[in-house]
Ligand SMILES: Nc1ncnc2c1ncn2[C@@H]1O[C@H](COP(=O)(O)OP(=O)(O)O)[C@@H](O)[C@H]1O
């Protein structure tokens with residue numbers, strides 16, 4: 041879901057990354073605070089769709105983001121339905137889904153360097169509490185870089201299993217994925233050390 | 239610290255959990271291009287990784303230009319660039335430009351100095367048009383060129399490459415091999431299974447079962463290795 045910057049000249053593309061992150065934070069807060077409201081979900085939904093149109097991205101990327109989030113949605117729904125009334129579980133999940141799709145809109149309209157700069161600047165005031173903005177920025181950058189790599193592992197494992205006619209099941213998928221990811225993080229740690237980051 | 243880094247191993251042994259990976263290696267090297275060959279598991283990577291302190295000797299002493307790679311690792315790593323086999327596992331930043339600039343962190347350069355060095359490095363690795371591309375969108379060959387650029391931008395004195403062409407196709411292998419052997423001014427340690435690349439070095443070291451089996455004239459060392467494995 042991350043790292044899908046789509047070049048453009050819309051208002052959203054031109055807005056500084058810091059402003060976008062702040063507006064996103066404010067919207068997330070608003071959605072969380074008005075949790076009980078009947079209108080929160082439809083209003084937030086319409087606003088999100090409008091923002092995607094404003095970004096000149098059309099409705100297709102929006103659908104793609106929704107589709108990409110389907111597993112998160114499924115897991116959230118299933119776990120909540122066990123403990124909560126169906127309607128509450130649905131609205132909770134709907135709110136999280138909107139926040140995810142809004143976050144994706146930032147990555148769709150912002151170049152990654154600008155996003156990282158904005159994050160580091162936004163975190164600067166927390167330095168006095170022992171937060172290291174550069175370290176968090178680095179962590180974020182590493183994560184963004186790693187996502188497509190791990191996505192590639194997932195594809196490779198599925199293909200290998202299909203090629204041998206093995207049914208794709210969760211256990212037979214998760215374990216090799218973890219092993220590959222851990223090996224990757226080992227190699228990456230070496231590369232970071234070699235490049236002077238301890 | 240300029241000019242040739244002298245590599246010195248004095249009775250160096252390395253054990254991993256009781257298994258010996260390197261056995262009593264002693265050698266002093268000042269050649270420009272040093273090739274390293276040997277079967278899988280013979281200790282080549284262990285040897286190479288000691289040059290910048292990624293592996294610690296269990297006994298004996300390693301010196302790279304008088305510095306101990308373990309104790310003075312941080313200082314030494316500025317002078318020793320390291321390239322691994324897997325192009326995906328050495329790129330740490332989301333875009334090409336950022337990944338190059340990452341190597342210059344903490345060197346006290348101004349923004350414009352960094353931009354200048356990034357621009358000239360982009361040119362030298364033929365990635366100018368991909369300057370702002372997400373790193374994951376590059377081909378394996380381009381990724382390995384980027385990894386090379388990320389090291390050269392730091393202007394090291396020694397480049398250590400551990401099977402840098404192992405995961406590349408023939409054309410990209412040739413490209414990376416030529417870059418390393420003929421185009422960079424740095425002293426080079428090249429671990430490789432590609433015997434043609436090894437033969438182009440100035441000296442070749444052959445490891446077998448953790449021992450420095452022999453070293454010397456590239457053609458003869460490579461020829462004997464081929465004969466033994468024929
Ligand atoms: N981190 C490690 N932990 C345990 N054993 C290792 C480790 N690295 C290397 N070895 C072992 O040390 C020996 C030499 O490995 P290596 O130097 O990687 O060989 P080469 O690069 O020539 O294939 C092998 O037997 C290998 O299994």
Ligand SMILES: [Mg+2]
Pocket residue numbers: 282283284400
């Ligand atoms: Mg090796």
